[in-house]
Amino acid sequence: MSDSLHEPWLRGIAFNPAAPSDVLIRLVDPASGETGLSMCEGRDLPDAVIDAALHHPAEKIRRALARNRHVDPARLAPLATDPSGLVRGWLAAGPRHFPRRVRPLPDDVIVTLLTARDGGEDGMLTENEISAELDSSRQIPRSFHHSMAASEHPELRIRATRRWQSLTPAQREALLDDPDPEVRQAAQDGSWELDPERVEAQLPSIGSLSKPHTLGTCVLSPALVEQCFTDGTVQPLTWNRHTPADAVARLARHPEAKVRAMVAARPDVGPDLVAELRDDPDAYVRMRARLHPFPRTWAEYGEIRRVLGHGPDCTCPIPEPATDPSPDWFAACAVSEEPVLRRVAASRPGLPAELVATLAQDEDEEVRIRLACHHPLAPPHLLLDVFVTRPAHRPHLLTLPDFPRTGLTHLVDHPDPEVRALAAADPILPVPPVEDPDESVCRAAAANPSLTPEALEALLADPRTAEGAAANPSLPVPRMHALLDRCLSEAAN
Numbered sequence: 001m002s003d004s005l006h007e008p009w010l011r012g013i014a015f016n017p018a019a020p021s022d023v024l025i026r027l028v029d030p031a032s033g034e035t036g037l038s039m040c041e042g043r044d045l046p047d048a049v050i051d052a053a054l055h056h057p058a059e060k061i062r063r064a065l066a067r068n069r070h071v072d073p074a075r076l077a078p079l080a081t082d083p084s085g086l087v088r089g090w091l092a093a094g095p096r097h098f099p100r101r102v103r104p105l106p107d108d109v110i111v112t113l114l115t116a117r118d119g120g121e122d123g124m125l126t127e128n129e130i131s132a133e134l135d136s137s138r139q140i141p142r143s144f145h146h147s148m149a150a151s152e153h154p155e156l157r158i159r160a161t162r163r164w165q166s167l168t169p170a171q172r173e174a175l176l177d178d179p180d181p182e183v184r185q186a187a188q189d190g191s192w193e194l195d196p197e198r199v200e201a202q203l204p205s206i207g208s209l210s211k212p213h214t215l216g217t218c219v220l221s222p223a224l225v226e227q228c229f230t231d232g233t234v235q236p237l238t239w240n241r242h243t244p245a246d247a248v249a250r251l252a253r254h255p256e257a258k259v260r261a262m263v264a265a266r267p268d269v270g271p272d273l274v275a276e277l278r279d280d281p282d283a284y285v286r287m288r289a290r291l292h293p294f295p296r297t298w299a300e301y302g303e304i305r306r307v308l309g310h311g312p313d314c315t316c317p318i319p320e321p322a323t324d325p326s327p328d329w330f331a332a333c334a335v336s337e338e339p340v341l342r343r344v345a346a347s348r349p350g351l352p353a354e355l356v357a358t359l360a361q362d363e364d365e366e367v368r369i370r371l372a373c374h375h376p377l378a379p380p381h382l383l384l385d386v387f388v389t390r391p392a393h394r395p396h397l398l399t400l401p402d403f404p405r406t407g408l409t410h411l412v413d414h415p416d417p418e419v420r421a422l423a424a425a426d427p428i429l430p431v432p433p434v435e436d437p438d439e440s441v442c443r444a445a446a447a448n449p450s451l452t453p454e455a456l457e458a459l460l461a462d463p464r465t466a467e468g469a470a471a472n473p474s475l476p477v478p479r480m481h482a483l484l485d486r487c488l489s490e491a492a493n
Contacts, residue, residue: 012470085120161190238262264288
């Protein structure tokens with residue numbers, strides 16, 4: 001067999017679901033090159049392999065493990081105090097390739113990363129750079145954010161002041177009266193968001209990228225509101241819950257339809273304005289106004305805003321569900337005549353099974369797509385249908401535990417090679433298509449566990465199927481070791 005097959009063999013064995021720990025540990029050896037790194041980052045690993053990677057002398061192995069989204073995050077806890085700042089930084093940054101749903105890190109790991117006094121012994125990153133990575137990683141759960149204001153660590157209470165508007169009045173008062181002077185100062189600094197005079201004074205020094213956020217979240221002075229109308233920068237006012245009633249009325253009658261639409265579903269729009277907006281000449285404004293009875297609270301309005309205008313191929317991150325709105329509100333959305341509200345309900349992972357069954361047959365495609373991507377009880381046939389019809393969602397759907405892997409024979413001749421590759425891996429397929437014109441389909445077919453060890457030998461010798469054959473769970477473990485002997489001995493030399 002040609003030496004050119006060594007890399008495909010290594011890649012295949014590294015991701016072979018039947019490879020035991022002693023096989024996989026051999027791939028943690030630096031001689032396996034990029035394959036070992038890909039394995040440590042890209043698949044679920046037995047405990048023995050995790051332990052080997054956690055304590056491996058090569059920093060790049062530990063760094064790869066730090067970004068593994070398949071391993072229980074609690075197992076990665078030792079990496080939070082790794083000697084290398086790069087390892088800590090990769091753990092804080094979370095999985096690569098921006099998965100739509102990210103599992104949170106355990107609270108003790110988050111505390112360790114956020115309260116560290118240094119960035120590691122190698123000096124490659126500072127503790128502030130590592131915490132900044134964590135902040136943007138989506139690995140901090142809502143519960144942790146809510147608990148920071150009462151944390152025993154002053155550093156975390158200081159961080160709580162940066163989310164001033166999410167705090168309760170009692171929490172704000174406690175932070176302003178905190179026994180630690182640095183916390184008190186941070187609380188005083190953070191309270192500017194609710195002081196219109198301080199907001200007005202601070203706005204000129206805020207960067208242009210941050211100004212829309214400020215105008216859309218802070219309490220604004222009458223002069224600043226008027227300036228927004230003068231400058232034509234009123235869009236942030238449409239979602240700012242602090243926008244005064246007279247400004248909301250002006251926005252509802254704004255000459256631009258997109259501005260009127262953004263205001264139409266606000267929970268503080270009065271009945272007279274709602275009546276006007278329901279007769280608006282623009283169809284989109286009228287639709288938004290029809291939604292008004294549903295967003296009775298700002299949390300409900302936020303759920304609707306999160307869904308509006310995204311389209312069927314939206315692959316935005318799937319956030320951790322909030323405690324508000326109530327389950328009854330989502331249930332009401334699920335049976336609404338408005339497709340937008342049914343899309344909102346379909347995005348809620350806690351929606352009851354009977355409503356899931358109804359939405360799985362909804363006439364609106366976006367409802368069905370959102371249900372498939374967001375709800376753990378979405379039926380397998382729906383997951384498969386969305387996979388076939390909407391390629392944008394395929395990477396996410398393949399991560400779902402209920403995604404169907406059998407009963408795919410009818411897709412073997414599908415014109416899309418990605419769909420054929422899925423079907424080629426079906427273990428009950430009578431004849432895996434190892435000679436398909438597309439190489440990815442051949443590789444998937446070669447990994448089909450229905451193939452015998454004898455059939456795999458010929459496939460191991462073919463560059464088009466070598467990787468798939470090496471990844472086949474039917475490959476005997478002694479054969480895996482024999483292939484590794486050949487590959488790693490050559491690499492060592």
